[in-house]
Amino acid sequence: MKTKVRYFILYTVLIFTCFLTHATSFEKEKDKFVVVLDAGHGGHDSGNLGSGYKEKEIALKIVLAVGKELEKNDDIQVIYTRKSDKFVTLRGRAKIANDAGADLFVSVHCNAHNSSAHGTETFVLGLHANQRNFEIAKKENEVIFLEADYQKHYEGFDPNSPESMIGITLMQEEYLEQSIRLARLIEDSFKFKRKRNSRGVKQAGFWVLHNTYMPSVLIETGFLTYKKEGAYLNSKNGQDKMSNSIVEAILDYKKNLDQNIGENIYNDTGIEKNTDIEVSPLVYEGTVFKVQIAASSRDLEPKSYNFNGLTDLSKEKVGTLYKYYYGNTSDLNEIRRLEVIAKQKGYTTSFVVAFQDGKQVNLSEVLKSSAN
Structure with a gap:
């Protein structure tokens, strides 16, 4: 209902x-x-x-x-x-x-x-x-x-x-x-x-x-x-x-x-960096959201020391490129928060991607579906 x-x-x-x-x-x-x-x-x-x-x-x-x-x-x-x-x-x-x-x-x-x-x-x-x-x-x-x-x-x-x-x-x-x-x-x-x-x-x-x-x-x-x-x-x-x-x-x-x-925008000295926005979960069952932070021909270990201190990293080889991701969640509001963190860490062109059954899918199509 x-x-x-x-x-x-x-x-x-x-x-x-x-x-x-x-x-x-x-x-x-x-x-x-x-x-x-x-x-x-x-x-x-x-x-x-x-x-x-x-x-x-x-x-x-x-x-x-x-x-x-x-x-x-x-x-x-x-x-x-x-x-x-x-x-x-x-x-x-x-x-x-x-x-x-x-x-x-x-x-x-x-x-x-x-x-x-x-x-x-x-x-x-x-x-x-x-x-x-x-x-x-x-x-x-x-x-x-x-x-x-x-x-x-x-x-x-x-x-x-x-x-x-x-x-x-x-x-x-x-x-x-x-x-x-x-x-x-x-x-x-x-x-x-x-x-x-x-x-x-x-x-x-x-x-x-x-x-x-x-x-x-x-x-x-x-x-x-x-x-x-x-x-x-x-x-x-x-x-x-x-x-x-x-x-x-x-x-x-x-x-x-x-x-x-x-x-x-938040790298100015004297301004507090704060990503603690009050949000409720907005969960899409069967979907995993990640933040793509980089794509490179270099094969790097998804470790924090290689990515400006970020954790919860993963990578995937697509053709000749390695794609690197930050975060792994079905909660859209949480991945948006992580996207902001990634950009504050210097990954200014990072963006949210969506996966279903292990395959990347169109994010806009996922957002048209009903969240649970």
Whole structure:
């Protein structure tokens, strides 16, 4: 029964995809790097009201400050999902980004919790790793209930259902690694440059992240329910500092892309290397994923001393070449994590491959199947 539910959800998602990618409201300016900035909530959707502050107002002020700085760069085009206190649907936000052919989608929010929790979190798309991540995604996704015709546009998706989350995670794998890179730059800037408490880079099933077809992140700038943090985010000083961190991260991300050294983005001194992202298993039964780190005519022992300290190595001879692999798992999220590690170790052109019955198969075909 669960498998049937997952297929139904995935079919629904494909319908959303077709709808979103045919819109043409925005055009990308030639040779410009397009950043879509999304201020969460708006209009009759105030977001959370922790300590009496309005999430929709704080998110908008931070987004406008980010956009103002980015617009000073001639090679960057900034597009906003909203620039005033108005309500924009989740599908409308995604549509704006897709129509623009955006290079990045950055959504800004403020967190809330019935505890003393505080600190920043930046999310990329993925299955919730724990109940806390699920609750955050559920809260942000529930905005669909504020739309009069939500049954028509989100048929089959229930923000309250963990099973619904499964169906929205398979389509954006292509952009996951880049999204993680940007998310880490943002959290590193919050932590090291602004001295904020960073709760790290995490994954959760946000509908709006799934339906944007480019690297995408959702930033929780802090907890309004934590009195000190709420006051900070509600202040101009706090908003300026948070927006500056986001700007710096976006510019660093773009710079590394321009220099074609994006894989070495975390080798700067003073920046903590962290691959501990909270992820839940996304297992494909009967499939083994590996990271191909090299192909060479040289026959090397698959030992750590030959491969910059990497372990869990294997090799295969294909024709006159030896292919070298890192990792061996049926968990797609785990192999993506290992891919990031391999690139940090210097294997900048490494990539994920899939095997079934001992033979290499097309990765994209595997990802179209239903994960267990």
